Amino acid sequence: MKQSKGFSILLITGSFILMLGLILASVRFGYQQTSFIQIVRSFTAFDGSNAHLVIQSVRIPRALIAAAVGASLAVAGVLMQTLTKNPLASPSIFGVNAGAGLAVVIGVTLFNVTSLHSFALLAFLGAGIAIVAVFGLGSLDRNGLSPLQLTLAGAAMTALFGSVTQGLLVLNESALEQVLFWLAGSVQGRDIALLWTALPYIAAGFAIALFFAPSFNVLAMGEDVASGLGVKTGMLKIWIGIIVVLLAGGSVAVAGPIGFIGIMIPHLARKLIGIDHRWLIPLSAFLGANLLLLADLVARYVIMPQEVPVGVMTALIGTPIFIYIARRVGTSS
Template sequence: MMERLSASPLFKTVGLALGLVLVAAGLFASMAFGLSTIGLSDIYRAATKYDAASNAQIIVHTARMPRAFTAAAIGACLAVAGALIQGLTRNPLADPSLLGINYGASCLIVFAVTRLSISSLPALTAVSFAGAAIAAIAVYMLGAIGRDGLTPLKIILAGAALSALFSSFTQGMLVLNEQGLSEMMFWLTGSVAGRSLEMLQAVLPVMAAGMIGALWIARHMNVLTMGEHTAQGLGQRTALIKIFAGIIVVALAGSSVAVAGPVGFIGLIVPTLVRPFTGSDYRWIVPYSAVAGALLLLSADIAGRFLIRPEELPVGIMTAIIGTPAFIAIARKGLAQK
């Protein structure tokens, strides 16, 4: 019954509209709940008729509103990046974090901050893209070594090895720079707290371009996931599609890491959650992943404010708490099907 419903365009459209409503509710909840609860009237006035004399509106305008929109944008980008990576590798366990892309971007950012004293966000954004690209290329090259070429298992192993390598380099640089350690540690856990709208606006054009590119390439991903030889037989330039998809993934993951640090597991969990509703059609998987990713990261950020009150858990820790059992469940399901 579920498969029959998921095949209906009307069902998918209604589901996507419902998801957007839930994201809007999540944005309001993110702005309302925290150490102090703020009413909807103050949230509305902070967005439309900001009064700098109101403490509640100051909190919303300067802290919670940027945090909410940053969480939604990053959740959407990481989820779509994960969906594309899983399509490229035909591996449900692939995501920007597990393949080392997030860690590569983080490593290069830490190097730029601690060794080159770079603090400009546009410059750090460019550094983040470079680190993500280096990691992606390295994983692809390592995964392609051997007679059987690129396989899902080899990609995961190469990603795990490079993630450990980049993490070691990052920790080594921070150990040698105590001031850098105190400045970077909270960012390295993955957090949307303390981010400003200006930080989000700096990377928003790249995020938007990545999203548009993902929607454009979705129909080509449908052909590519049929298999290399089948796609080529249908006239697809598979190498070109893979390059474009890789650029889109680097743009989405790199811009997210530049703002929030290495937030993991979103790209792993979300595509798996949406496939029962979308089927294998990437024209639906991409928008559904964007909506579900935004909702998941908003929910994780809100939950992190209450678990150890009055302190907060960074959203990167919350996604790890959610994502680790999900990773085990997906892995067990994959092994059971073999």
């Protein structure tokens, strides 16, 4: 569905305002009750009270991380679906989550890594290696780097990384206890320093994605059409791989593997704004941020005073939507 420029701007602006509201709600609500006045005073007259400490050191980092991670995963999903022509494509299909998880598990089991900052570095490294492996394996076909080959290579590497990860965890139960919460995906208890570490990479990913948005529009019309119009499709695919590493890899490094956002949000955004990536990318970013912020808010209240990992919550939301998309694709093929 193609929308006018004015409507697209209005839609993106509304999504941005909603994101700001959800960030404020994320800071306001939770097990430790706080008020809007306390939020303001934590900035203007910080007194070291428990409420101010919770706001500054727990709630604000959590909200900002959720927004950044949700936005990154959504945009990575958009580009992967554009590249593979697969409506079920998401960062996990390229083995990003599996590669990051394997790197963390190797660090814990073989090198006794325990800190979240080390987890983040290992996860980013694992995500990068996974993308390189998938692109390398997908390029072995004589026809070059085709969407089908990429999808198959991603599925193969995901299965391989996942199997090795499970094997290592079976052999080392203490490692399972250390990484289980991270593997479930969560924005709870994450240090804001993790976000500042990953933010330059995430910001670079967004900037590159917006720069190549017109080329993505041409690629979406088909590889033959894009080549005929002078687009260097091979180089463009490599750029998409780089963007996915920066966005999805940075997200996994900060919050662990969180699924389904990269599948759900691109479909919703296309329904609302159409397929023009110049508008689709920013709208998907804000919608992804909104979804993860909302899922995190709900996760706080499901079994209060305990919390459900937000990765579990997005899976509960995303599974029926995934089934619906899969069924629709099956009936249309």
